[in-house]
Every structure is written in structure tokens, then in C-alpha cells.
Amino acid sequence: MKIVGVTACTAGIAHTYIVAQKIQEAAEAAGHQCKIETQGTIGAENVLTEDEIRDANVVIICHDIAVDKSRFKGKRVVDIPIKVAMKNPKSLIATIEKKLNE
């Protein structure tokens, strides 16, 4: 599966990056390709390109503040608060796998 995502937490200093890493590692451990864009105090990093979004099977938006989703129109989007991915990133990926295979 090609997974892309965006993370954005309230202060934009720590959780944004920690959870991006957790999702990335869980996705790759499960054999998927994954790119997570982070939106923090310093702005957006690892920005998703149009091609990457187009080719993705699923978009994960993991956030505690508003994220502009217009880029992801027409894509399967999994929209979750930061705590869901922090608590159990493996289970998140497993749930996504299941849903996509339904």
C-alpha cells in the first residue's frame, strides 16, 4: 500500500514530529510505502507532491488542529486525532489495511 499523511499538533513543536515518525515506522514495518508531511511551527516539511497524493491508496490526517484537506479531494482519507496514532500506530495501520481490503 502507498500511504501518505499529514500530522499537525497544537503547539507544532513535538507531537507533530513524534507521531509522524511512529506512523512511518509502523507503516514500513507492515511492508508499506509511507510519506508523512509534518505541519509545525517551522511550517510544512516533507511536503506531499501532487503525484504522491495521486498515487496514494490512503491519506492519513493525524491532527489536533485544522488541516486543509482540499488537496486530498477524492482520496480515501483516515482522519484521526494525534492520540490515536500515538497510542497504537501498529493498530492504526492494521485497521487501515482491513478497511482497504473490504
Add this chain to the structure above:
Amino acid sequence: MELKELLDEDIIELNLKATTKDEVLHELSKLLLAHGYIDDVEGFVADIYAREAEGITGMGDHIAIPHGISPHAKKIGIAIGRTSSMVEWESYDDEPVNLIFLFCVYGDENSGTYTTKLQAEAELARRLGSAGVIDQLQHVKSKGELVDVLTK
């Protein structure tokens, strides 16, 4: 900026005396004050609590990442502490913590150095999300080893 440059052993304490969250925040903030990172302990701690109110900072695996943008922060850095026993802290996995990373950050500034330092902090935060790093952090025996685990 290299992550190694951001980490400062002067503000790392592997033997905190603190036994509660409040004591941890004060003990680490006093370290920050002593080394010129902040100009006022109570003001800085209040700003950290403000961020605490917005969402929990116990990220699981006995690690806490308190932080907050504070006008009392004069330098960007990160105080790191380890307590000898577990400390109650609101956590995603409902477990207490013994490793605390207190991010010291001030607000908006239009300078290249500011951005580079925040980027280094973001990179550090990313490392804290890595399962491999988390596993090793609990076993470090020295400040040097801690810095190595975080920066390799």
C-alpha cells in the same frame, strides 16, 4: 544545524530529585535558568502548564515531552531529565514516566538561526518517535551515551 549541537549536557540531569510532575518541571526549569536558557522559572513553568492544558505530553513508554512557546525562553534547547522512580504524568498509555524532555522554545522570529534550531528540535522529536531509540533510552548510563542514542 546538527542535532548534536542542539543538545547541551549542562541541561541534562540523569538523577533528578523530583518525585512529582511539578517538581520535575521546576527542577529542569531551574537548570535552564542556571544556563541562560530562560529568564524566569515560574513564568516559564506557567507557560508549560498552559500547553499541558491543551493536551497530554506523556507520549507512552515512560517518556514525557512537556513544551510550550514561552516569552521567558531566551535560547532554544532541550532540558532532559531522568527520575529515579516513576512519576505520575498524564500519558497516552496511562503509565507514569521517568524520562522527561522539556523543550525550551520562544515564539516567532524571522531569522535563519531560529528556523535551523527549531528544525533541529523537530528532528529530535522525530527521534523520540522511533521505536529503536525509545528502547535504548531507558538503559543509558551517562549523558554522553544519552546524546549518542539520540544523535546516531
